[in-house]
Each structure stands twice: as C-alpha cells, then as structure tokens.
Amino acid sequence: MSVLDRATFRRLVLxxxxxxxxxxxxxxxxxxxxxxxxxxxxxxxxxxVMISWCGDSPPARIDLTAEDHGWRLSTxxxxxxxxxxxxxxxxxxxxxxxxxxxxxxxxVVPASPDTExxxxxxxxxxxxxxxxxxxxxxxxxxxxxxxxxxxYVGTDEGGEGTxxxxxxxxxxx
Numbered sequence: 001m002s003v004l005d006r007a008t009f010r011r012l013v014l015x016x017x018x019x020x021x022x023x024x025x026x027x028x029x030x031x032x033x034x035x036x037x038x039x040x041x042x043x044x045x046x047x048x049v050m051i052s053w054c055g056d057s058p059p060a061r062i063d064l065t066a067e068d069h070g071w072r073l074s075t076x077x078x079x080x081x082x083x084x085x086x087x088x089x090x091x092x093x094x095x096x097x098x099x100x101x102x103x104x105x106x107x108v109v110p111a112s113p114d115t116e117x118x119x120x121x122x123x124x125x126x127x128x129x130x131x132x133x134x135x136x137x138x139x140x141x142x143x144x145x146x147x148x149x150x151x152y153v154g155t156d157e158g159g160e161g162t163x164x165x166x167x168x169x170x171x172x173x
Contacts, residue, residue: 052170
C-alpha cells in the first residue's frame, strides 16, 4: 500500500464518526404551535407560540413573514430544555426584533386578520449551515386563531397547521 493510499484510508476511516458528531448537533425536527384563543381580540395581535425541539440545538431565530412584510426574532441567549413559549406580540428581552431588511423594530402587529403568515423556527446549528426552519414551520392567519380554541401545530415538514388541544402539545419527536 502506497503512502498516498494509507493517508486516504486513514481519512476515510475517520469520516463516519465525524459525520455522526455533526448530525448529532443538528436539530432533529420539532413543532411550533400558535395558541388559538377563540376570542375576537386575537384578530388584532400575534399569538403566543409554543416551540418544542427534538435535537440538541435550541431555537436561535423565529421568522414571521407575509407576502409584503415580515419580522425576524433572534435570540439573545440559549434556552435550556426542549420547550419554550414566546409571546410574538411582546417577545421580551430574550429576543432582538428586526424587519426583513434588518432594521430594528419594536412592534410586531398583524397587517389584517386575513393576512397569511408563515412562522418558521430555525435552530442555532442550522444558522451555521444556512438551513431555514429546521425545527418547524406553520402557516396561519389571526382570523383563524380568533375562530378556534386550541393550538395550531406545524412541524419540521411545514405546511398548514393541525388543531389540537393545548394539553396535547408538544407532539412526540
């Protein structure tokens, strides 16, 4: 076996453990739930969202976008555990809020009750790899949240939410 073959062989032997280490740090899906209060006032403000993640990497960013505007909430700290609640109308000091152009924003308010929003949650590990919404994504409008009672849940597969009772959140990983 030549020197070049041995060097290549050593690198190939180390490749599977390195890949395993990298994938164990990534988020492995999760869920995001928008709380539907069934109250008419829900049409005029964004909901509290519940986030649950399955991997080792906590949420680092929440994107809330519509066709013509949007906001980005970026964490100011790491969150312990595997569940988190965020009031999108008043996220608090754990989050920096910007618009989609990067300008600082201090209020997050829906344009109208029937404007459809996409809520996407991205893990800290995914930010390094330019992957978006690896924890979960959900499409909703505030009119829907005012009409129902429970939690609209979206997963890492995205798409329309599924209504479930609040006590059933989070779904299993």
